[in-house]
Amino acid sequence: MSALSVRDLVAAYEPDLPILRGVSFTVHPGELVALLGPNGAGKSTLVKAIAGTAPILSGTVQLSDVPIEALPVHEKLARGLGFVPQTENVFTSLSVGENLQLAADRLPKSERQKQIAQVEARFPDLIKHRHHRAGALSGGQRQMLAIGRALIGAPSVLMLDEPSAGLSPRVVGEVFAALQTLNRAGVTIVLVEQNVRAALAIASRALILVEGRIAHEGVPSALLGDDTVADLYLGRKGHVSA
């Protein structure tokens, strides 16, 4: 069984200008897969297409062996897909508590409070801001809220689009530590990142996307050990992205 399986995915905003040109990969339960690659390779489009916010032209996406590519966005979520977009990933005009409540509203009544409590236990910072507008949070707190929101309903796969974007190095460290903790607790994670070193440090496996296709795939140590790959896409010493 695979947690997430993508086959021959082609996605495009303009029909004759495909950004993804036949992407295939599989994520196994419990993995933390880093999705790396140069700017414009289609990393963000890939997770958006899987989540349903970028148009898919052809190909299949299976979540726990069930096809989901044709479902509306909110249905994919109901099937166990969690997604944290890169920007505008919290509702700034709603309170922190409402952001979580909103995601819990689709669950059965008995589940709602339990799920929110679990998220708040994981990110205790959110509790004291419960009644504040999410727009007033710091960048790191927003990211925690966005991740917390995506965790409600216990998704089988959590996808994040560049969670480190715009955060200070210290906060990036906190976010990645939180992701690692989540992964160790059994959450399967797909992580799009520009911050290659931070991503490889916590990833169990990495995919390198180049020009809309998966060009390389392997465990972090193997990819870093491959001179060509490290030079071209990971930067020497693996801390600068191409």
Next chain:
Amino acid sequence: MIAQALLDGLVNGAVIGLGAVGVTLTYSILRFANFAHGELVSWGAYFAFLLNLALGSALLSLGAPIGPFSFGWSLPIALVGAVLLSATLALLVDWLLFGPLRRKGSAVIILVMASFGAALALRNLLEFLFSSAPLYFTNALQIAMRLPGGIRATPDQLLAIGIGLGLAVALHLFLTRTPTGRAMRAVAENPQLAGVAGIDVRRIVRTVWVLGAGLAAVAGTFSGLLVQIRPQMGLDLLLPLFAAAILGGIGSVPGAMIAGLIVGLGEAFAVRLVGAEWRAGVAFVVLVAVLLLRPQGLFGARRAA
């Protein structure tokens, strides 16, 4: 006579406020200025008229006035029916017109233009069906009550103020306290993220049409009860509705109601100070002032600016 103008303004403002609440809701969630909203007001009034007529003639007892009011139980029942029919009409127009345009990814201004075409069709269809002659819910003349301060008001007028404020409060609570209300606010802020957060955006779009059209039907029925029913009534209300929605801040229900009352009061005082023939200009003055001084409106989020 200032007190009398205040009361007239509040009555008029309650009707404008009800319509403006509908405009502000649809505007914030559908993201375009719906020029056909006035037509939902008119159609609501005609639906209520027809149902009221049918009920009153089928069961004479329903037509007998309730207490001090000018209408019988047939009107509240007809109003419920009119709300449902207007909502159905709005959903039908969305299904035929706005929905397909949204799916094509049309620009905001194309949706505005489509609403303009829909308004044209809906309004003139009413004129074709009912002619431009005014209709009245009742021909009985209602005696105005004397209130403290020398104000005269009919029970119907006071009811309009009460229902207007009551519905605005109820809707505000609905938006802030219920799951659907939360989801509506989320879609208004960011529809893309709302889908990712598990909200069925299409359901919210349907909900907002039902609410907007329902409120329009209530506004239309009261306007018909207090003044008269004409095919042009929605067109005449459109500028005040837009002015109030923008003054209140797009997306703010209390803002739209308060701004509706402000526009209503402005019209009432203009009638007394400048003359009734200039009444329709008040909304434009309000609109220009708010666009000039505070384009995000009194209670608007930054986004609206």
Next chain:
Amino acid sequence: MILDLAAYLAFFLTVALSYAVITLGLNVQWGQTGLFNVGVAGFVAVGAYASALLTTPDAPDRFGGFGLPIIVGWAGAMLAAGLVSLAVGALTMRLRSDYLAIATFGVAVVVQLCALNLQTVTGGPFGIGFIPRPFTSFAGDPLLFSLANLALLALVVLALYLFLERLLSSPWGRVLRAIREDEAAATALGKPALRFRLQAFALGGAIMGLAGAAQAHFIGFIAPDNYLPTLTFQVWAMLIVGGSGNNRGAILGAVVVWALWALSGSVIGSVFPAGWQARAAALQIALIGVGLCAILLWRPRGILGERRIVSRHLVTAPKANPSLVNNTPPEIPHA
């Protein structure tokens, strides 16, 4: 008989061409610049009244009647309608795109209100009569008179067409197009997009004012009833049918829609009994509304299609997800 027909045809074409002028003005605003004007009738009325005031003989019961030459009236009409457009544009152009639409709608309401109520200037509901007509010396011969007027309007349309075509291929027109296609790039290049849009909106408004003046002097009489929202709808139908962004289409659309309008009007006149004429006219307008929606749905580039220029606003791009509400346009920053 044939002469009557010819005179009627000339009359018909003259009216159609006056609509073509309005449509050309709307094309500058919408087709070339993407600015939505819901108050076309208001701008046409401003031009008509301005020219009437300037050119009619002195009237004792109202302001003005300055007895100036027709050409001064036309210039005044363009200036007045252009200035009103400039003011409305300046007020709303920084804001959301649909605020301009709402404001122009308001302008039409207020112009109508002023025309009705400012009795001492506009003559109130009865309007202004005795507006000087060109070629009055031919008035004895209806055919010659009609043909002369037709020639004059044809000349106006031709001159306007050539002017607009030149303008659009000039640097000014190219900037305008650049702004429409890619506002971010245009602004980055240091071209203040707002000013160009404002200029285009004012130019379009001035052309509508000119059309109002031309109509007023052709008919010789104006009243508030000539400038009801129906006029706005007709002009929009003309532009959409012709294909926005296309000046030749705008002219052709005006003639075709006016022909359809006149034809369906006479059919309704003969089919419906006298008591139903007003209601039948309403049905006619309702059908225009349905037609407008149908074109937006199925032929967003107009029946004749666009030549050369494709409006950014009419391009349909596949967007993220069908279940989503329409994407937010880039000019609205998210909080």
